[in-house]
Amino acid sequence: MTQKQEQLSKNQQIVLSIIERAKGPLKAYSILYNVQKRGIKAPLQVYRALEKLIEAGKIHKIESKNAFIACKNSDCEISKTTAFSICNNCEHVKEIKNSKLSKYLSNFADNSGMKYKKYNLEFFGLCKNCKLKQ
Amino acid sequence: MTQKQEQLSKNQQIVLSIIERAKGPLKAYSILYNVQKRGIKAPLQVYRALEKLIEAGKIHKIESKNAFIACKNSDCEISKTTAFSICNNCEHVKEIKNSKLSKYLSNFADNSGMKYKKYNLEFFGLCKNCKLKQ
DNA sequence: TAACAAACGTTATATTATAACAAATTAAGG
């Protein structure tokens, strides 16, 4: 019987460590550049690791930026509900962890008869710093 | 004095009409293929039109699909707050217009000190049809 | 009608992502 993978493979660990140490979201080819000294040579190796890391809930994809960020919420085991704040000026991205918000969205139902088990929300605005400088 | 554009240009009209007649979101190169008979030959012409149409609130980009869909909400003049439901099985996409939801999200504030003026929300699940067939 | 902004056309190229195939590694059951 095949079980859900527990342990990360070598390439997955390498890619994850790069993303975790980054200050913000990283793009796939920027990750590639960063891991070439560690033996990962091809885009596909990076994309495959990214795919597994997303499935494992270790990272999230910021869709509007095609970039990847580490999940800092330990309870986000399988990341089906994600929310981010994105600064339009400095591009700073932060995952929003707000239980009211996630409850609200997890329970949201419109008249379509559709029950949503997964969502991704991206907020845009100016962060505190950038607001002051304006 | 420069004013905000009121009238759509020729290429913008062509691209918009294709998107409006489509049953679902269209990808840029699929749009390109569809408009080649009308004289638009290059990707850039499509992307430029798409950019303006988005600014004008006539269409939205479904970020998770890199695809474009017409805005059917006449009051969505400048589309800063968008929400969609996406079926994981048949890929059907529908814009969600729910005033409670939009009010909730427009007023949402976390402890980051950031005030959000724009958001994009994408819900995933199985639509009514696909749920029945499972 | 001069001046400026916006849109257009075109070529080239950058960026993001996947297909296909074979070899190596890992996990689990007998």
Place this chain on the structure above:
DNA sequence: CCTTAATTTGTTATAATATAACGTTTGTTA
């Protein structure tokens, strides 16, 4: 331990998505 199946890896090639740079044309307005 050995076999089998699944997963991961390595590699080359290519598909799909998007923008840069340039010069021309069109439209608006003072």
